[in-house]
Amino acid sequence: MKKILFIAYYFPPFGLGGVQRTLKFVKYLPSFGWQPIVLTVKPGSYFAFDSSLLKDVPAAVKVVRTGSLDPLRALSWLRHSRKEVEPAEPLRRTLSRLSQIVFQPDNKIGWMPFALSKARDVLRQESVEIVYATAPPFTCHLVGALLSKLYRKPLVVDFRDAWTEFQFVQYPTPIHRFFNYFLEKKVIERAIRVISTNEVLSENLRRAHPGAAASKFTVITHGFDPDDFKKRSVPTSRDKFTITYSGSFYATVTPKHFLAAVRQLLDKEPELAKEIKLVFLGMFRKQNKRIVTELRLWEVVDIRGYVSHSESIVGLLDSDLLWLTLGESKGAGAVTPSKLFEYIATGKPILACVPEGAAAEIVRSTGNGTVVPPDDVQAIKKAILTYYTRYRETYDSTSFLIIFVSFLWFK
Known part of the structure; x- marks a missing residue:
């Protein structure tokens, strides 16, 4: 079975929506002849945990976890435990703005040296054929691009959301914005495939990077697991x-x-x-x-x-x-x-x-x-x-039918 290195910061037992897509890819790729090796972080402080998701990870899938120096990791050190955090919205906005000033491309950049070090061991021990990175956080794409260049492995990047045009990013200066665009451009140039979750996002990336071959852009929508x-x-x-x-x-x-x-x-x-x-x-x-x-x-x-x-x-x-x-x-x-x-x-x-x-x-x-x-x-x-009116009409019709059938049955 061919092996693929999955670079994914968000992975169970972390919860929330950013985990689902990667988890289901990992679950079903072996059915298509690909054996994932997941590179992620050790659980620390985060917004939500869902350990039940781990049951979807196939037993044969190797999950390699590393440390990190990102802000949430520092919070877990201060609390000496893994704990859910839920900052108030004004505090979250303030921390986000400070983060966008200091950390580029995002506040997970402190994971990069840990991820590169552990990935080096994986790539030396395993015959990996493709490096796959999913983002956000876009630090994952930087890790993937560097590994692809250093070890001459094909790179596939998955944009679950936009990078430079991410809806919640407010760049402090034009320099910050240009730097992120430059990083995005380098990643797309390096990748053999650029996956997006919808046509709008894919078209936006194509327009932003006209020098990239149109054939490398493709769409794999989100989905659901039956x-x-x-x-x-x-x-x-x-x-x-x-x-x-x-x-x-x-x-x-x-x-x-x-x-x-x-x-x-x-x-x-x-x-x-x-x-x-x-x-x-x-x-x-x-x-x-x-x-x-x-x-x-x-x-x-x-x-x-x-x-x-x-x-x-x-x-x-x-x-x-x-x-x-x-x-x-x-x-x-x-x-x-x-x-x-x-x-x-x-x-x-x-x-x-x-x-x-x-x-x-x-x-x-x-x-x-x-x-x-x-x-x-x-x-x-x-x-x-x-919708309420439709509900009442259906509910009243069903109730009448039940009463009518019961009357005939017991008559």
């Missing part, structure tokens, strides 16, 4: 119209417009407070809880916090409507969250509060979703009411 949906124990009945969101909120990705729409809907139709439930699966920061309090929505809000991936799948299946949001920001049109494809796999309708772009196109293509601007409260309210 195994994750097998034999899930889901409640068979719900007494409320349940809207579920899976994921975190940060920067411009916020629940405030959606919650404001629900508040307006309840002000107009107070009786719906007993009919609707909003479920949030994932980290829900204090400032977002304050929004719930200010809008007097605790009666309909159910915050479950970060749960395992398998529990999140059950939560999606136990819903009537799935909510997706992306904030209005630079580059947001090139983003397709991995959870979108799990939403699609459930067969549930999707309310996508997203800007025009890749995610909006995918939702429309399913024929089972509605796209509205992320900050259009009136459009969100209208969409929720439309």
Whole structure:
């Protein structure tokens, strides 16, 4: 079996969406004749952990873990333990801005010497045919490019998000931006294949680097694993119209417009407070809880916090409507969250509060979703009411049928 070195900073037991794509590639590549060797970090302080994901790593896959000198690693040293961290949004923004001034291309650059050292041992011991790097963090791409050059191995890079045009990056100076563009250019020049998660992102990279051969750019979308949906124990009945969101909120990705729409809907139709439930699966920061309090929505809000991936799948299946949001920001049109494809796999309708772009196109293509601007409260309210009305019509029809059949049976 041919061997491929996978350079992935985010890997189980780390949780959150950035892990899923790499994990599933590692799980299924052996079926196509490729044996992954994963190069990643030792678990330290992070936003969320999900050790249950480790069961998807094939026993034959070697996972090589290293130390690192990135900020979250330093935090784990100070706490003398592996621990989940959840900074308040203002603090997260401040730390992010400081990080973008000091660390280039990102604050995982301190992992680079550790990764290169361990990779050297792997490449000397194993007959690796391809070096594969997935990002963010884009330090992974630098590690991959250097290994490719030093050991003359073909390089494949996977852009889960944009690099230079990443939606949440604010470059402190034009020099910072140019330096990142220069690094991105060198990586793309070195790679034999440049994978993106959607056509918008791929086209943006092609336009930004016209000197690169168009043939090296390709798209492998996110997806879902059918195994994750097998034999899930889901409640068979719900007494409320349940809207579920899976994921975190940060920067411009916020629940405030959606919650404001629900508040307006309840002000107009107070009786719906007993009919609707909003479920949030994932980290829900204090400032977002304050929004719930200010809008007097605790009666309909159910915050479950970060749960395992398998529990999140059950939560999606136990819903009537799935909510997706992306904030209005630079580059947001090139983003397709991995959870979108799990939403699609459930067969549930999707309310996508997203800007025009890749995610909006995918939702429309399913024929089972509605796209509205992320900050259009009136459009969100209208969409929720439309889906609730359909739910009531189906629920009432089903209830009547059950009563009618029961009457005939016991007559």
